[in-house]
Amino acid sequence: MDYYGSNIQRLIEALKVLPGVGTKSAQRMAFHITAMPEEEVRALADAITNARKNVHFCKVCQTVTDDEICPICRSKRRDHRQIMVVETSRDLAAYEKTGHYEGVYHVLHGSISPMLGIGPNDIRLKELLTRLQNLDEEKADEGSMTESELIVATSATVEGESTAMYILKLVKTLELPIKVTRIASGVPVGGDIENIDEVTLERALRGRTELK
Numbered sequence: 001m002d003y004y005g006s007n008i009q010r011l012i013e014a015l016k017v018l019p020g021v022g023t024k025s026a027q028r029m030a031f032h033i034t035a036m037p038e039e040e041v042r043a044l045a046d047a048i049t050n051a052r053k054n055v056h057f058c059k060v061c062q063t064v065t066d067d068e069i070c071p072i073c074r075s076k077r078r079d080h081r082q083i084m085v086v087e088t089s090r091d092l093a094a095y096e097k098t099g100h101y102e103g104v105y106h107v108l109h110g111s112i113s114p115m116l117g118i119g120p121n122d123i124r125l126k127e128l129l130t131r132l133q134n135l136d137e138e139k140a141d142e143g144s145m146t147e148s149e150l151i152v153a154t155s156a157t158v159e160g161e162s163t164a165m166y167i168l169k170l171v172k173t174l175e176l177p178i179k180v181t182r183i184a185s186g187v188p189v190g191g192d193i194e195n196i197d198e199v200t201l202e203r204a205l206r207g208r209t210e211l212k
Contacts, residue, residue, distance in 0.1 A: 058070040073104055081148040085105075086154070091107075112162050125166075164211070
C-alpha cells in the first residue's frame with residue numbers, strides 16, 4: 001500500500017538498492033532527505049551524479065579513482081616493488097589507515113567463489129599478472145637486485161584463501177622471480193579486512209609468511 005505518495009515511495013525504493021539498506025532504513029533516509037534544505041539536496045544529488053560519471057578504475061592498481069592513475073600509484077615515495085593484493089578498495093583504505101605500509105596495491109574487486117559463479121576471469125587477476133610481468137621486465141632492464149614482493153592480503157575466508165592459493169599457482173606457473181607472502185593469522189578466520197581494526201591489520205602485515 002502507498003502510504004506516502006508516489007514521490008516518496010520511489011525515493012524509498014531507490015535507496016533500498018544500497019547495500020545494507022532495508023525498508024526501515026530507506027524510509028528514515030527518505031524522510032531526512034525531504035526535510036533537508038533544497039540546496040543540500042542538490043549538492044547530494046550532484047555528488048552522486050558526478051561520482052558515477054567520473055570515478056573509474058586506476059589504470060595501474062584497479063582501485064577507484066577520478067584520475068587515470070590514483071595518488072598511491074603516482075607517488076614516488078612508495079615502494080613499487082612491493083605490491084599488496086586486496087579484494088576491495090575498502091580493504092586498501094583499511095591498510096592505509098594503519099600508516100605502516102609503504103608499498104603499493106592491486107585491487108581484485110572480489111575473490112574466487114565457485115558457489116557464487118565467480119571465477120578467475122571475473123576478478124582483476126589478468127591485470128595483476130600483466131603488472132607482475134612488466135615489473136619483472138623493468139627489474140631486468142634496470143639490472144636491479146632488489147627482490148620484488150607480492151603480499152596477498154585477501155580475507156581469511158574460504159574464498160579469500162582459495163584466491164591466495166590460485167595467485168601463488170599462477171606466479172609459480174609463470175616462473176616469475178617474485179616472493180609471494182600471505183598476511184598472518186592475526187586476521188580472524190572468516191573476517192573481512194575492512195571491518196578489522198588498524199592494530200590487528202598492522203600485526204598481520206608485519207607477521208606475514210612466504211607462500212611456497
